[in-house]
Amino acid sequence: MxxxxxxxxxxxxxxxxxxxxxxxxxxxxxxxxxxxxxxGQPLAGSLQENAGADIGGPFTLVDQDGRTVTDADFRGKYMLIYFGYTYCPDICPTSLSRNADALKLLGAKADKVQPILISVDPERDTPATLKPYVAAFGPQLVGLTGTNEQIAAVAKEYRVYYGKSPSVKGDEYYLVDHSSFSYLIAPDGHFLRFINHTMKPEEMAAMLDQAIK
CATH class of the missing domain: 1.20.5 (Single alpha-helices involved in coiled-coils or other helix-helix interfaces)
Structure with missing residues (x-):
């Protein structure tokens, strides 16, 4: 053998x-x-590593009260921007709640921060839809929407991915796949850093405390 x-x-x-x-x-x-x-930058890293990246830029959108606003209206404050939508079943409300909790922990410095939700679902997220939604996360949160072209333009500026996900229940029940970062923008409009959705409120508050002058 x-x-x-x-x-x-x-x-x-x-x-x-x-x-x-x-x-x-x-x-x-x-x-x-x-x-x-x-x-364009590592998804993790210190404030110093992320600062100055070519992210962000001018935008013209509509807030939850139907008023036209631009990025210049928020100059002088740190913008804390999250891209999401009101029909989002889980990660959007979780991230927005985390952001609100972090600002509460931040104390007096929270007055220097303007939290913002920019909708990636402008077809459904009208100002009337946004108004009660953002109010659920505190009086400071501003909701912004616009035309498909306006949202596509601001998403490109911030390098945000988003797109409709096929629905098995019909066209009106679609979900939107999207990036899940929050963006910290300096009072002069310059990008400071990404904030991963997995960061805890306590960690985020400590980071903001270090970043805000």
Whole structure:
């Protein structure tokens, strides 16, 4: 009976492990390139590492009271911007609640911050829809919407990804896939940093306390 070649057999698991390792490296590299393309900066990092990135810019939108506002209307305050929508079932209310909790923990410095929700669902998020929604997260939160073109323009400025997700219940029940970061913008309009949605209120308040002068 012919005996199996032990040396050849021993190499097979090694080769399999090498292939798996190579695949992991490729996937990690692709993930980094996608992140760099959409955000232009590492998704994590200190305030100093993120500050000055080419993110943000002018916008003209409509608030929850139907008034036309621009980014210049918020000069002099730190803007805390979140891109979401009122029909969002989970991550939007969670992130907006976290932001509100962090501002409460911030104390007096919270007066220097203007929290803002910019809708990525302008077809459904009219000013009348936004008004009761933003009020649920405190009196400070401003809700902004606009035309499809206006929202696309501001999303491009902030490198925000968003798009309709197919619905199984009909066209009116669609969800919107979107980026889940909050953006901290300086009083002069310059981008300071991303805030990941996984950051805890206490951590966020400590970061804001350090950032706000």
């Amino acid at each position: 012919t005996q199996p070649n032990r040396a050849s057999t021993a190499k097979r698991p090694f080769r399999g492990a090498f292939v798996v390792l190579a695949l992991i490296v490729v996937l990690l590299g692709a993930g980094f390139l996608v992140a760099h393309r959409y955000f």
